[in-house]
Amino acid sequence: MFVAEVKEHLVNGIIPFWKKLRDNTYGGYYGYMNYDLELDQTAIKGCILNSRIMWFFSNAYLTLKDESLLEEATHAFEFMKAHCIDYKYGGVYWMLDYKGNPVEDMKHTYNQAFAIYALSSYYVASGNSEALDLAMGLFHKIESTCKDEYGYLEAFDRTWEPIDNHKLSDNKHMEGEGKVAEKTMNTILHVLEAYTELYRVGKDVEVGRCLEKLLEMTELKVYNKEKRQLEVFFDTQLRSIADMHSYGHDIEAAWLLDRAALVLGNQDIIDRTKAYTVPIAYKVKEVAFEKGALNNERFNNDIDKTRIWWVQAESVVGFINAYEKTQDVAFLEVAKEIWQYIKTYFIDSRAHSEWYWQVDENGRPNKSYPIVEPWKCPYHNGRMCLEVIRRDINV
DSSP, X not given: OHHHHHHHHIIIIIHHHHHTTBOTTTSSBOOOBOTTOOBOTTSOEEHHHHHHHHHHHHHHHHXXXXXXXXXXXXXXXXXXXXXXXXXXXXXXXXXXXXXXXXXXXXXXXXXXXXXXXXXXXXXXXXXXXXXXXXXHHXXXXXXIIIEETTEEOOEEOTTSOXXXXXXXXXXXXXXXXXXXXXXEHHHHHHHHHHHHHHHHHHOOHHHHHXXXXXXXXXXXXXXXXXXXXXXXXXXXXXXXXXXXXXXXHHHHHHHHXXXXXXXXXXXXXXXXXXXXXXXXXXXXXXXXXXXXXXXXXXXXXXXXXXXXXXXXXXXXXXXXXXXXXXXXXXXXXXXXXXXXXXXXIIBOOSTTOOBOXXXXXTSOXXXXXXXXXXXXXXXHHHHHHHHHHHHTOOO
16 A cells, blocks of 8 residues: 555656756756745756756656656756756856856855766766766766865865855854865765766776765764764765754664665675664654654754655655565554655645755644755655655555
C-alpha cells in the first residue's frame, strides 16, 4: 500500500504541479509561487532549481517511461545550455532573471555539482552525449579550480577568484557568532552525490578516483565518530567551527554515502561506509524523531523543532535504506510514521499546489514561506517517491 500511495502521489501530485510551471516564452521554469499560490512569471530563476527540475524529470521518465517527462527534462536541458552555462569563463551561474540573463554571476561548487547531477541523469534518459560532455567539463572545472589540499573551496566570482562563502553558511546561529564557513558538509555531500551519478553513467576512471577520495574525506574528516554525526561547518583546513547537528543532512547523507560506495563497487569501501552510516541513522532516529516527524537541527543546546519539507522526504529514504542494511524494523516504522505525517501536514490539499515548505511542531504551515522559489524544488520529495518505487519495500 505504501509504494502504491507514493507512486500515486508522484504521478497525480508532484509531476502535474511542476509541469504547469514550464515557461514556454523565455524557457526553463517559473521561479516563484507564493503561499497563496500566486505565480510570479517575472521572478528570478535559480540555476540550481533548473538543474534539480532537469534531474527530476529525467529520473521520473526513466522510472515511469512517460515520454512527456523526457520532453520536460529536455526543456530544462535546453535552458541550461542557452542561459545557465558561462561559455567565457566556464561553470554555471548562480541566478538569472526571468528572461535568462545573469543577475548573480558568481560560481559555487555546490551549483556546479547539481548541474553535473542533472546532466548525468539526462544523458541516461535521452542518450544525448552532449549532456555527458558538459557534465565532464564541469567535473574537470571543479577538480582544476575548486580543489585544494584539504578538500574543495566553494565560493568564487565569475572569473573563479575565491570569495566569501555566505551562500552555503547562511545560518542564523553562524551569523550571530559572526562566522562564515569556507567549507561545508553540504557541498561535500552534493559533490559526492554528483560524482556518484557521473561515475555510474560514464565509468570514467578519474571520476571514480575522486569519488573514492570524497568518501575517504567524509569518513576521516567530516564524520565525528564520538558523536555519531557529520560535522556541518568548517574552516579552509576542514576543521569544524560549529557545534551543530543537521538532522536532515545526516539522514540524507547516510543513504547517499551508501549509494556512492555501491556504485564504486569495492566491497571494502562498502563495508567501511556502512560502518558509519548505520550509526548516523540510529543517532538521527534517537535524537531527532519526535511527534511523527524529524526536527530540523541542533546548534549548541538549541534544538530547532521546525519541520522542513526536504528533511521529511530524505528521512523516508534514509530510514528505508537503514532498514535494508540492518533489517531493523524500527527503521521501517519510523519511515511509515513520517510518510503519514507528510500526508497529513505537508501535502497541500489546495488545488494546483504541492508541499508546504515548513510546518511548526504542531503541524501548522508557515505562511510566510512560498510553495516555489530557488530552493523549493521537486528534487527531494520527487526523489523520495522514485526511491520508494525503486526499492519496492512496503512499510
